[in-house]
Amino acid sequence: GAxxxxxxxxKVTEKGKDVELRCDPISGHxxxxxxxxxxxxxxxxxxxxxxxxxxxxxxxxxxxxxxxxTGGSVxxxxxxxxxxxxxxxxxxxxxPRGGAVVYGYTFGSGTRLTVV
Amino acid sequence: KNQVEQxxxxxxxxxxxxxxxxxxxxxxxFSNLRWYKQDTxxxxxxxxxxxxxxxxxxxGRYTATLDxxxxxxxxxxxxxxxxxxxxxxxxxxxxxxxxxxxxxAGTQVVVTP
Numbered sequence: 001g002a003x004x005x006x007x008x009x010x011k012v013t014e015k016g017k018d019v020e021l022r023c024d025p026i027s028g029h030x031x032x033x034x035x036x037x038x039x040x041x042x043x044x045x046x047x048x049x050x051x052x053x054x055x056x057x058x059x060x061x062x063x064x065x066x067x068x069x070t071g072g073s074v075x076x077x078x079x080x081x082x083x084x085x086x087x088x089x090x091x092x093x094x095x096p097r098g099g100a101v102v103y104g105y106t107f108g109s110g111t112r113l114t115v116v
Numbered sequence: 117k118n119q120v121e122q123x124x125x126x127x128x129x130x131x132x133x134x135x136x137x138x139x140x141x142x143x144x145x146f147s148n149l150r151w152y153k154q155d156t157x158x159x160x161x162x163x164x165x166x167x168x169x170x171x172x173x174x175x176g177r178y179t180a181t182l183d184x185x186x187x188x189x190x191x192x193x194x195x196x197x198x199x200x201x202x203x204x205x206x207x208x209x210x211x212x213x214x215x216x217x218x219x220x221a222g223t224q225v226v227v228t229p
Contacts, residue, residue: 004159035219043160043205043219091159107159 002026004108006092012114013082021077021111025094032075033095033105034067038088046090049075082115089113119143120208122220129196129227137223139189139206151180151191152205154222160205163191196227 005024013019025032034046045059049069060066064082069075079086089112093105120141129135141149148167152160164173164180166189173180177194193200206220 043207043217045217093159105162107161109159 004092004094004106006090006108006111008111009109010112010114012116015084015115016081018078018080019082019113021079021090021092021113023075023077023092023094023108025073025075025092026106027073029094029096029106030072031095032069033093034075034077035091035093036088037091037110043091046077079113082113084115087113087115119218120206120220122204122206122223124223125221126224127226129225131196131198131227131229133196135193135196135225137191137193137204137206137225139191139208139220141187141189141206141208141218141220143187143208143210143218145211146184146187147209147211149180149182149189149209150207151178151189152207154203154205156202163204193225196225198227198229201225201227 004026007022011019023032030051032049035043036046037043047060047067048056051072064080067075067077077090089110091110092108095105120139123138127135146168148165150165151163153163154160163175163178166173166180166182168184171182179192180189182189189206191204203222203224205222208218
């Protein structure tokens with residue numbers, strides 16, 4: 001596609017339920033990132049995939065969070081046993097290579113997650 | 117402590133007026149600094165990117181400056197338009213880490229008629 005696509009755009013879930021957020025990066029982009037943006041806060045790094053390398057998971061806030069990237073393309077961020085503090089906008093970004101420092105990101109429009 | 121601080125937190129300006137947003141950072145070693153515009157309900161869109169050797173970069177009515185010595189950047193919006201209403205985010209990257217960009221909390225700009 002022409003841009004980074006995220007789905008769903010909005011998700012309301014009950015506390016304790018599991019949710020899956022999807023990201024379709026730009027075709028050919030080998031690097032994919034997940035960020036979280038809480039109300040009034042800056043973007044918080046969650047996880048980084050680069051090609052077939054082991055992902056950098058150092059930003060995941062707890063073991064309830066996990067992500068995978070299948071076939072080097074689509075990525076799914078899973079949050080288990082959701083808590084109210086998980087409510088945020090989850091943004092996905094991709095870049096042509098691991099060099100986001102040089103090439104820059106393209107962000108998706110995000111998934112707004114509300115845990116009630 | 118956040119390594120990227122932005123000010124003001126929010127700003128209301130009249131259509132046609134100019135404004136300047138500030139970004140101070142402590143990220144080191146410095147690689148580059150970007151300004152993003154984020155419309156409500158949308159992902160951030162890059163406006164400018166500056167490396168250590170660049171001290172000014174323009175994109176239409178947006179002009180960013182960088183002082184790598186004082187670790188300060190500004191984003192100047194000239195002749196503001198209603199469509200400039202958005203959050204403006206300063207993002208700083210380090211040569212040490214590819215994915216862990218440091219994001220400021222953003223400045224919310226509201227342009228009124």
